[in-house]
Structure formats: C-alpha cells, structure tokens
Amino acid sequence: MHKSILLVAILVVCGYAANSNGYSKFVCPKDNGVFKDSYQCDKYYECKDGHASEKLCPDGLVFSTRRKSHKKCDLPSNVDCSDRKELQPPKPSGVCLRQNGFFPHPDPTNCTIFYSCVEGRETEMTCAAGLHFDSATGTCNWAETAGRTNCRSNANKKLKDGFQCPADFKQINSNGQMVTHPNFPHPEDCTKFYICLNGVEPRQGACHAGMVYNKNTQRCEEPESVPGCENWYKHTVKSKH
Structure with a gap:
C-alpha cells in the first residue's frame, strides 16, 4: 500500500517537473x-x-x-x-534526407553534386569547380571552408570528345591578369570553344548563330575578324547543298 502511494507521488512530482520545464499548455x-x-x-x-x-x-x-x-x-x-x-522525425524520400532542404550526394566522395528537395522531390545540382557542397550552409563553398574529406576531384576530367583542361596552364588577359576560367578554341569547329572552370573542370561553350570564336580575344565575334574562320558559314552553307 505504502509503495503504491509512493509511486503515485513520484509520478505527480515528475508530471509537475515536466510542466515547470515548459511542456505545459502554451x-x-x-x-x-x-x-x-x-x-x-x-x-x-x-x-x-x-x-x-x-x-x-x-x-x-x-x-x-x-x-x-x-x-x-x-x-x-x-x-x-x-x-x-x-x-x-524526418520523412526521407530517396536522396532527400528530409522533405525540404539541400542535401549531399549519397556517395561521400562526391562532394560537388548535391540535391535541392522540395516536398520530397529532388533536383540535382552541381557546384562550380573548386567548390564543395557544405551541409552546414546548404550552399557551395571553397573546399577548405566546407571541410569535406576524401573528395574525388574534377581535375583531369575529359569531355566526350576527349578535351581535357591543360595541366598547370595559366592564361593571361590583355590587362596582364590571370584568367580564372580560361577558354580554348575547338580544334575543328569555329563556333565552339571550351571553358575550364577554375582551370580544371572542362565545359563546352558555343557562339550565337552567325558568330565564331576568336582565340586571341577569347570571345565570339563576326567571322570576318577571325583569321581562319572568315568563310566558316559560307562553307557550312555549301556543304548543306
């Protein structure tokens, strides 16, 4: 009998303590x-x-x-x-650790791909070269700031046509400053060029219709001003007939 009374008393005290800690009705x-x-x-x-x-x-x-x-x-x-x-409690869905937010790639060595999740539906996103996804901020950060370990590098990556960013290449602009994302002409197509993000990750670019890439100025220009590409569109038109 005394034990029952004591147990009830303890429960009452615990209930009071819980209420006093803020769990009572708001x-x-x-x-x-x-x-x-x-x-x-x-x-x-x-x-x-x-x-x-x-x-x-x-x-x-x-x-x-x-x-x-x-x-x-x-x-x-x-x-x-x-x-x-x-x-x-989280409600995970596929790569979405929760229904909403930004989440890392399931492979911990893939530090550049992450997912934007809205109501459990993911959109794959990629950080620019030199950046890693930072779970603390939900954004891409410099690798040393993100603090990820055992990350695979995008350096030396090849595109489908075999292009690869030159190792340790430094491109200088007309003002004598180093170019962060150097460009390179396509070896066969005057309208195309390559961009090396932060000098290591290759992406392919293309000029607007009627323009060609000038490797000297590193931009798209009229064909007449680009040596070797003056008749590019004339040749392409002929080849279609």
Missing part, C-alpha cells in the same frame, strides 16, 4: 500572433483571440521569427535555432 504572450516553441525549432503556435493552435513547419524547414510574410518557415541555414534543438 500560453499566448499576446492575444494574436505567431510564436516559437521553446524547445522544438520546427514547431510554433498561432494565437487568435488568446487561443493557441500548435503548428509544425513542413519537414526540413524551421520556424523563423524574422520572416515578415505569412510563411514563417525557412531553411535551417537561414535561422538561428539557438537552444531549440529538437525537430520532428
């Missing part, structure tokens, strides 16, 4: 407004005439006190949750 600071939860960053309360309704942000988003619009939920990288560390 009390509206003002009759109307939207207010954060003290413990859970993706939970908030909407008060109308002094009555509170508990709300949850969409999975992957958290409540922001700074947003002025009616949409109060934002990406975690844009919100300071401080001591509000708790979150709702």
Whole structure:
C-alpha cells in the first residue's frame, strides 16, 4: 500500500517537473500572433483571440521569427535555432534526407553534386569547380571552408570528345591578369570553344548563330575578324547543298 502511494507521488512530482520545464499548455504572450516553441525549432503556435493552435513547419524547414510574410518557415541555414534543438522525425524520400532542404550526394566522395528537395522531390545540382557542397550552409563553398574529406576531384576530367583542361596552364588577359576560367578554341569547329572552370573542370561553350570564336580575344565575334574562320558559314552553307 505504502509503495503504491509512493509511486503515485513520484509520478505527480515528475508530471509537475515536466510542466515547470515548459511542456505545459502554451500560453499566448499576446492575444494574436505567431510564436516559437521553446524547445522544438520546427514547431510554433498561432494565437487568435488568446487561443493557441500548435503548428509544425513542413519537414526540413524551421520556424523563423524574422520572416515578415505569412510563411514563417525557412531553411535551417537561414535561422538561428539557438537552444531549440529538437525537430520532428524526418520523412526521407530517396536522396532527400528530409522533405525540404539541400542535401549531399549519397556517395561521400562526391562532394560537388548535391540535391535541392522540395516536398520530397529532388533536383540535382552541381557546384562550380573548386567548390564543395557544405551541409552546414546548404550552399557551395571553397573546399577548405566546407571541410569535406576524401573528395574525388574534377581535375583531369575529359569531355566526350576527349578535351581535357591543360595541366598547370595559366592564361593571361590583355590587362596582364590571370584568367580564372580560361577558354580554348575547338580544334575543328569555329563556333565552339571550351571553358575550364577554375582551370580544371572542362565545359563546352558555343557562339550565337552567325558568330565564331576568336582565340586571341577569347570571345565570339563576326567571322570576318577571325583569321581562319572568315568563310566558316559560307562553307557550312555549301556543304548543306
């Protein structure tokens, strides 16, 4: 009998302690407004005439006190949750670790590809050469800032036609400054050229119709001003007939 009374007393005390720690029914600071939860960053309360309704942000988003619009939920990288560390259980979908947000490639050695997830649907995205996806910020950062380890490099990558960025190549512009993303002419097509992002990752570019690439000025120009490509469009027209 005494043990039963003691057990009930302990439960009552524990229940009181839980209430005193903030888990009791939310009390509206003002009759109307939207207010954060003290413990859970993706939970908030909407008060109308002094009555509170508990709300949850969409999975992957958290409540922001700074947003002025009616949409109060934002990406975690844009919100300071401080001591509000708790979150709702995740609802993963494929590569999306939560329904909303930016997430790394499942292969930890692939540091340049990441996914933008909206309501569980992903869009694959790629960081520019020299940058790695940073989970803390949800953006691409310089490799040393992102702090990823065991990453594969895009250096020495080849395009389908075999083009590869020259190793340790430095291109200087007309002002005597080093070009960050050097360009190179296509060996056979006057309208095409290559871009080496940060000097290491190759991408193919193309001039607008009627223009050709000038390797001397590193831009697309009228054919008449580019030696060797003056009659490019005349030849292509003839070849079609």
